[in-house]
Amino acid sequence: FLGNETVKAELGRASWKLFHTIFARFPEKPTPDESAALEAYIRLFARLYPCGECARHFRKLLEQFPPQTSSRNSAAAWGCSVHNEVNKRLKKELFDCSNLGDFYDCGCGEDEEGEGK
Ligand code: FAD
Numbered sequence: 001f002l003g004n005e006t007v008k009a010e011l012g013r014a015s016w017k018l019f020h021t022i023f024a025r026f027p028e029k030p031t032p033d034e035s036a037a038l039e040a041y042i043r044l045f046a047r048l049y050p051c052g053e054c055a056r057h058f059r060k061l062l063e064q065f066p067p068q069t070s071s072r073n074s075a076a077a078w079g080c081s082v083h084n085e086v087n088k089r090l091k092k093e094l095f096d097c098s099n100l101g102d103f104y105d106c107g108c109g110e111d112e113e114g115e116g117k
Pocket of ligand 1: 010013015083084
């Protein structure tokens with residue numbers, strides 16, 4: 001049964017956008033509860049991602065590269081590197097993670113971090 005590559009790619013782009021934007025807004029100094037919440041989010045995402053083949057590969061990646069949730073920087077760097085692992089597998093160009101900077105903006109201005117009003 002053939003899937004639809006265009007739709008799969010669109011879901012991927014939307015998902016990565018949300019994924020990286022969450023990391024970019026994650027607290028610089030999270031509480032243990034906030035770190036645990038991000039880790040749970042990542043693991044549930046890997047479990048529930050609607051493309052089954054993608055989710056299976058992603059769960060393998062999580063075993064190899066456990067989620068880093070101790071700070072905004074470590075979470076954003078981790079997210080960039082696992083996305084690059086997926087890029088490698090799909091033979092896409094790698095993203096320069098040192099250029100992450102303000103690439104992912106939530107459009108929520110100076111709101112309190114993570115509140116996302
Ligand atoms: P995408 O990879 O979607 O990236 C979108 C944009 O993010 C890029 O244009 C670039 O600006 C930026 N970006 C690129 N790399 C990075 C990075 N490392 N860090 C931060 N920003 C970056 N598709 C499959 O066909 N098979 C799979 O097994 C598969 N597994 C996936 C697993 C997950 C968890 C997700 C979220 C998606 C998966 N996809 C898979 C979809 C695939 O990763 C792409 O989203 C899709 O192919 C569209 O690719 P794209 O070239 O438009 O860029």
